[in-house]
Amino acid sequence: MLSEFENPIGVEISPEDEKFIRELAGRMSADIDLELEKSKKIHAADIQASFNSGNVVGGDIQLHNDNVIVRQEDLRNTFKQIAENEIPLDQGDLAMMETYLEVLAKRKPEYGSESQRVTQLLKSIKTSTSIDESQ
Numbered sequence: 001m002l003s004e005f006e007n008p009i010g011v012e013i014s015p016e017d018e019k020f021i022r023e024l025a026g027r028m029s030a031d032i033d034l035e036l037e038k039s040k041k042i043h044a045a046d047i048q049a050s051f052n053s054g055n056v057v058g059g060d061i062q063l064h065n066d067n068v069i070v071r072q073e074d075l076r077n078t079f080k081q082i083a084e085n086e087i088p089l090d091q092g093d094l095a096m097m098e099t100y101l102e103v104l105a106k107r108k109p110e111y112g113s114e115s116q117r118v119t120q121l122l123k124s125i126k127t128s129t130s131i132d133e134s135q
Contacts, residue, residue, distance in 0.1 A: 011089050011125050018089065021097070021121075024114050026083030028100065031108075032076040075100060094122050 013021070078096070081087045101115035 011091055011094065013089070013121065013125070017121055020117065021089060021094070022083050022085060024118070025079040025097065028097065028104070029076045029079035029083055031104065032072050032079070036072055036076070091122070091125060094118060094125070098122055 075096070078087075078093060082089065082093060082097075087093075098115070098118045101111055101118055104111040105115045
C-alpha cells in the first residue's frame with residue numbers, strides 16, 4: 001500500500017474518465033517529445049513561448065507565478081507513466097495536466113475540449129474531496 005506521501009491526494013474517477021486521462025497523457029507526452037526534438041535543432045534562447053505568466057525556455061516551464069520550474073522531460077515522463085498506468089492518478093498530476101493543457105489549447109485548438117474536461121473533472125474531485133473531509 002502506498003503511503004500518504006507517495007500518493008498525496010489520490011483520486012477515484014470513473015473508468016471512462018481514467019481511460020480518457022491516460023490516453024490524453026500519452027498524447028501530451030508524444031507532443032512534448034516533438035517539442036524537445038525541435039528544441040535540439042534550434043538554439044534554446046530562440047525557444048520562448050508564453051506559458052500563462054511563465055515561459056517555456058530550453059525545456060524548462062514555469063507554472064503560473066508559483067516559481068515552480070518543471071523540466072519538459074519531467075512532464076513528459078510523468079505523462080508517459082500516467083499513460084502506461086505505471087502510477088496511480090493523483091490530484092497534483094491532474095492539476096499539472098490542466099495547466100499544461102491551457103497552453104496547448106492556445107497553440108493547438110484540438111486540445112480545447114480536453115482542457116475543459118480535465119478542468120471539470122478536477123472541480124468535481126475537489127468538491128467530492130471537500131465533502132468527504134467535512135464529514
